[in-house]
Amino acid sequence: MELPTKLFINNQESSLLQWIRLHKLMIGTVSAASAAFARGPWASFSGAQRAACLLRVAALVEENAEKLAYLESLPTGRPISGIIHFDLKHMVEVFRYYAGWADKIEGRSYNEDNGFYKIVRYEPIGVCAGIASWNATFMYVGWKVAPALAAGNVFIFKTSEKSPFGALALGPLFVEAGFPPGVVQFVTGGALTGSLIASHRKISKLSFTGSANVGMKIQEAAAKSNLKKVTLELGGKSPAIVFADAPMGLAVGGVGSGFLANSGQICVAASRVLVEEKIAKEFCASIVKVFEAASKGMGADIMDPNTQHGPVVDQEQFQRIMKYIELGKKSAQLLTGGERIGNKGAFIQPTLFFEPSLDSPIWIEEIFGPVLTVKTFRTEEEAIELANETEYGLAACIYTSDLTRALRVSSKIQAGGVAINSPFLPEVNTPFGGTKQSGYGHELGKDSLLEYMNSKSVHIKSVFPFLGSYCID
Structure with missing residues (x-):
């Protein structure tokens, strides 16, 4: 299968230019987008026409799902x-x-007041951009591109650059x-590409998914350039609270198997588990069984349907996670895992630590890998306090x-989303976003659609003098 190694600009594939010409490339990309918004046929598309295009994309993605999945899995090992x-x-x-929303965008009107009729219109912002992490590319395309186009x-x-294909x-x-030239464009690259996008004065809206540290740089560049609107979906250190009356099967499945999806490389993964003291021994024993079984399900054959778990994304991430594991061995009890699988690749045993110190890096910092930490609590108040003792606020789970x-x-x-008796997973019709250093703004739901529109107030004087000659007595 031929790899798509070219960028997609103005409805054409473009050769990947050397970084010294990247600035020129971005100028061309943004110029094509600006022209498409201001003067291209897209500007006259009705909501129904936009909806039809979005529905065709969905159908084409379904038709090409196996090819797309293969291309995504090659660099990541998923x-x-x-x-x-x-x-x-x-x-x-x-x-x-969002195809369903495209022809249902409506404003508001107000009865005459102080001599004016007032209406509020919602209008598209213009040139928007998205910068995505490597762990769930297709989901991020949906979250960012679909609402923007619907609007x-x-x-x-x-x-x-870690998962471009x-x-x-x-x-x-x-x-x-059926999308006209310049309406949707795909580029790739590292920090320099992201910096050029964040600082470009003709980009009016930016949605970023990634780490909190990079998110702060994105926000700074956006503010210094043109005060573009920014949505930030950043890191997480999400808690799961397991009470003694929890449905044990749901709790073990959600906390154990749910956490290991994508080898723990998920921003909403509940990597901090708070378990009521009286059931801690039973709960941890069950998680150990889940983790040890998962180790046997890891494999390098990405096409094999029996391969449930893959490696972490690359050697850089592998080394980072292994450093956290070594720190964990000094500050907590290792119950299972903690080692590399095999002598090549980036496979790591699902790892479970018990009762880490409150200042341990494995308890405080986002690891983004298959490392789970468990602490016990005695009261509901203590569980809430421990759950909120983090600089992040993306998601949480409660089992009871x-x-x-x-x-x-x-x-x-203190989290943007909470799941009851389940791992937290974003749903298409409810807003998804964080608090604290997990970011601000929302993806998904009607809230995301509004993030890609500007509101405009129009005040109409209720008396038009020039209409007097047309009045009939």
Whole structure:
């Protein structure tokens, strides 16, 4: 299968230029987007026409799912089955969801007041861009591109240099779906490409998914350039609270198997687990069994449907995770894992630590790998306090059979999303975003659609003098 090694600019594949010409390349990309928004046929597309294009993209992605998944798995080592049945399926759902919104964008009107009739219109922002992490490329295309297009914007998507092939292969599908030149463009590259996008004065909106440290740099560049609107979906150190009355099967499955999806390389992964003291021994023993079974399910054959878990993304990430594991061995009890699998590749045993010190890096910092930490608590108040002792606030999970308790605790957790008796997973029709250093703004739901539009107030004087001659007595 031929690899898509070219960028997709103005509905054409473009050779990847050397970094010394990257600035010129970005000027051309943004110019094509600006022209498409201001003067191209896209500007006259009705909501129904935009919806039809979005629906065609969804259908084409379904038709090409196996090829797209293969291209995405090559640089990351992710099993192809997971990309097809989760990432691509979710992307298709998101495009269809926002297709439904494209012809339903409406404003507001107010009765006459102080001599004026007032209306509020919602209008597309213009040239928008997205910068995505490497761990779930297709999902990020859905979250960022679909609502922007539904609202009538144009979009430049920068895929990670660690996982470029899948996104670059999407470009021709957008052409086939009927999108005019310049409306959707795909580029890739490292920090320099991201910096040029964040600081470009003709880009009016930027959605970024990545680490908190890079997010701060993105925000600074956006502010110093043209005060472009920014949505930041950043890191997480999400807690899972397991009470003694929790449905044990759901808790073990959600905390254990759910955490290991994509080898723990998920921003919402509940990597800090708080377990009520009286069930801690039973719970940890069950997690150990899940983790040890998962180690046997790891494999390098990404096409094998029996391969449930793959390696971490690259050697840089592998070395980073192994350093955290060594730190964990000094500050917590290692219950299972903690070693490399095999003598090549970037495979790491699912690792479980028990009762780390509160100042341990494995308890405080986002590891982004298959390393889970468990601490015990005695009271509900203690669990809430421990859950909130983090600079992040992306997601949380609560496991209990008491619905009243679940709702009470969820209201006190400092996070953008809370799941009850399940891992937290973004849903297409509800907003997804964090608090604290997990970012601000929202992906998904109607909230995301509004993030890609400007509101405009129009005040109409209720008396038009020039209409007097047309009045009939």
